[in-house]
Amino acid sequence: ETGVTQSPTHLIKTRGQQVTLRCSSQSGHNTVSWYQQALGQGPQFIFQYYREEENGRGNFPPRFSGLQFPNYSSELNVNALELDDSALYLCASSRIRTGNTGELFFGEGSRLTVL
């Protein structure tokens, strides 16, 4: 059983640019969530995708968007990057969103630095 994998692991962008982060879910999982972890903070929920549609969103502006593909892999896109977007972005997968234990399986994260 393969775990959650994310790419790239590190990247540097400049303010105003756009970035795409990628995630491959753990096999058998159909729900993917994205979290932002700023330095010294806990992960903050960005959004969740289920059956290729956004299904829940945290307090993040529309320039944060995502996709989920039929194979349950996912992308996080951030437009018009700001300095405060510098953070570790975590992807987490799980099985159907209700009735399970709430356990999420996280990837190692993509560390984004915005200069």
Add this chain to the structure above:
Amino acid sequence: DQQVKQNSPSLSVQEGRISILNCDYTNSMFDYFLWYKKYPAEGPTFLISISSIKDKNEDGRFTVFLNKSAKHLSLHIVPSQPGDSAVYFCAASGQTGANNLFFGTGTRLTVIP
């Protein structure tokens, strides 16, 4: 507004002793609580959880206690081992199985051999 709080950024414990990590929450609608452990350069990994209908859940060396009236939960690790050294995050959700978890800021546990 931080709905889940871990007020101790760090904790050091001697090997073999008990580690107690604390967590407070403000939202009374939370009904499911989880602890995650994070090693450097790795994603958080699930450790243990508890439903609001219980006040204790035990899994080996790890026990989570929930005090709903105080909106407080704690994680006990007995006995503590050097491999337990990591950052521990408390998390909460508004419904069982919900994936939009609210995390605390974490407590870095160091177990001294």
